[in-house]
Amino acid sequence: MNRLESGNEEALINFDPRTKLMLLLVVNTVIISDSKSLLISGLKIALVILVLFLLIDVKKIKMSVTYVLIYLLATGGDYILISGRINGMSAGGLTLRILVYLVVRMLPSVMLAWFVLHTTKVSEFIAAMQRMHFPQTITIPFATIFRFFPTLADEYLSIQDAMKMRNIRFGTDVVAGIEYRMVPLLVSVTKIGDELSAAAMTRGLTTENKRTSYSEIGFHLQDIICFILMAASVAIFVIGLLRG
Amino acid sequence: MNTAVKEESKKMGVKDLITVGIFTVVYFVIFFISAMTGMVPIMAVFYPVLIALLAGIPCILFFTKVKKFGMITIMATLSALLLWLMGYGYMGIFTGVAFGLAADFILKSGNYKSFLKMVIGYVVFSEWVIGTQLPMFIGAEAYAEAFRETQGDAFVDGLEKLISWGMCGVVIVATAVAAVIGAFIGRAVLKKHFERAGIA
Numbered sequence: 001m002n003r004l005e006s007g008n009e010e011a012l013i014n015f016d017p018r019t020k021l022m023l024l025l026v027v028n029t030v031i032i033s034d035s036k037s038l039l040i041s042g043l044k045i046a047l048v049i050l051v052l053f054l055l056i057d058v059k060k061i062k063m064s065v066t067y068v069l070i071y072l073l074a075t076g077g078d079y080i081l082i083s084g085r086i087n088g089m090s091a092g093g094l095t096l097r098i099l100v101y102l103v104v105r106m107l108p109s110v111m112l113a114w115f116v117l118h119t120t121k122v123s124e125f126i127a128a129m130q131r132m133h134f135p136q137t138i139t140i141p142f143a144t145i146f147r148f149f150p151t152l153a154d155e156y157l158s159i160q161d162a163m164k165m166r167n168i169r170f171g172t173d174v175v176a177g178i179e180y181r182m183v184p185l186l187v188s189v190t191k192i193g194d195e196l197s198a199a200a201m202t203r204g205l206t207t208e209n210k211r212t213s214y215s216e217i218g219f220h221l222q223d224i225i226c227f228i229l230m231a232a233s234v235a236i237f238v239i240g241l242l243r244g
Numbered sequence: 245m246n247t248a249v250k251e252e253s254k255k256m257g258v259k260d261l262i263t264v265g266i267f268t269v270v271y272f273v274i275f276f277i278s279a280m281t282g283m284v285p286i287m288a289v290f291y292p293v294l295i296a297l298l299a300g301i302p303c304i305l306f307f308t309k310v311k312k313f314g315m316i317t318i319m320a321t322l323s324a325l326l327l328w329l330m331g332y333g334y335m336g337i338f339t340g341v342a343f344g345l346a347a348d349f350i351l352k353s354g355n356y357k358s359f360l361k362m363v364i365g366y367v368v369f370s371e372w373v374i375g376t377q378l379p380m381f382i383g384a385e386a387y388a389e390a391f392r393e394t395q396g397d398a399f400v401d402g403l404e405k406l407i408s409w410g411m412c413g414v415v416i417v418a419t420a421v422a423a424v425i426g427a428f429i430g431r432a433v434l435k436k437h438f439e440r441a442g443i444a
Contacts, residue, residue: 025329032331034390082393089284089398097395098283105331137314140258141322144265152269182301183437186270190305190443193266197259206258 011058011119017128019223020116026230027051028109030237039240043233050229051108054115067111074103122147123203127213140205144196151192152185159184256312264315267306268322274299275327275373283395285402288380292373292415293422300426301433303369307362308434313352316365320344320372332376339375343368363427370423374416381412 015023027047033040048071055064077100080086086093122143129139163169163180170177204211256264278295282288310316324340347369354361380387384407392400 028329032329034394036393078394081396084396087396087398089396089402093396093398094283097399098280101283109329136258137256137261137318140261141265141268141318144262145269145322145326148266148269152273178298179433183433186302186305187438187441187443189266189270193259193262196262196266200258200262 013057013222014119015226016217016219016223017120017124018132018217019219019226020120021128022230023226024109024112024116026233027112030233031108032105033237033241035240037240037243039236039243043236043240047233048108051112051115055111058115058118063111067107070103071107074100074107078104117146117150120146121215123213124215124217126205126211127215128217130211130213131217136205140200147196148192152189155188155192156181156185159188256314260312260315261318263306263309264319264322267302267309268319268326270302271299271306271319271323272326274302275323276330279332279376283399285399285406288403289377289406289411289415290418292370292377292419295373296370296419296422297426297429299370300366300423300428300430302430303366304362304427304430304434305438307351307356307365310351311356313348316347316351316369317341317344320347320369324372324375327376333379335378336372336376339372339378343372343375359431363424366427366430367420367423370419370426371416373419374412377412377415380407381409384408 027050030040030043030047052064052068055067077096081093081096081100086096125146126139126143129142159181162184163177166180168176168180200206275295278298279291281294282291287294306319307316320340321337321344324336328334328337347365350361350365350368385404388400388403388407391403
């Protein structure tokens, strides 16, 4: 595959956008489930490791190490909570519960979502959705959502810095704290929306004709392996749920 | 394709769809942060109220930008889908579609201009969040018990005392009240900031 055309020159192995979407769906469903059955716990560990491989695939070694360390720490915290040594409703217990919940149930999915966002160009995503015959009414909001999550985080962090300089904090005045963050955020969000609309027009998204795309998408060996792995995961997950 | 061109004025354009996308992200983030308070039993029941209150500003701004039928339905459906992926239960997808559609009809009846219809629409829209709680009210004790292992005894005992259909009714009413307050806060902020900046 021509690396320049796929746009993700950093990755060792490239996947089709549709494969990545399916990965996201399956991994998320398994990781988020509350089941404590042995089979599903094992599957969760396997998927956590799969996400680790994907991070290594884009050569983010530092990120991979941090991810594993944080996940192991949170698993330790989870163990302490389950053993009942800490009261879950005390201040410390509550903080620990929130942290453990965020890491154990969210972190693998968040890292995978980061991988998908980092390696998929919007044009590739739209081409893939079009190949699957999704209507524009679904494709465009979805593409916007994909494109927009990192932007929103960036914008918020900048506003946060500005408000820190003006010494407007949640602690001193909750109403001002919310208003002075929400309003600038919504102003920039609206402006970015206008810019995205203009960009979409230059990319020919507004025409009624079927678009052609420069992005090369298609299934290769790595995609087929991925599909087999995910099918196996779904099977194990269902068996685990049925056995309780 | 030809009919689509003819009805272009009524159909959603790319700009509308992008507006839907960005406000879905903003709404999702507010939902997610508010729902995190559910780590405390009382908020696990009352988080729809907090969401209705906080999401007033972005939603009223969004409603002023809604000029085509279906935009709120798509926004509610996509939010529900994303939240289903985050583990908030599939029932929210059904309520998301249903209440989003209802809100669309209400705004349409006011020609997308009437503020009163926006308030009513926002109240109806806010109620879809109850759908993410339905598994809790239907499963009651069995639902709460499942968390004993992961969330501890104190959380489960506190939650069990709160789950009942009567409480579900209280949440519905409280959400409606919070949505009205949220909508008026939204309009106040709209008048104070957004209209002056020329973006509402």
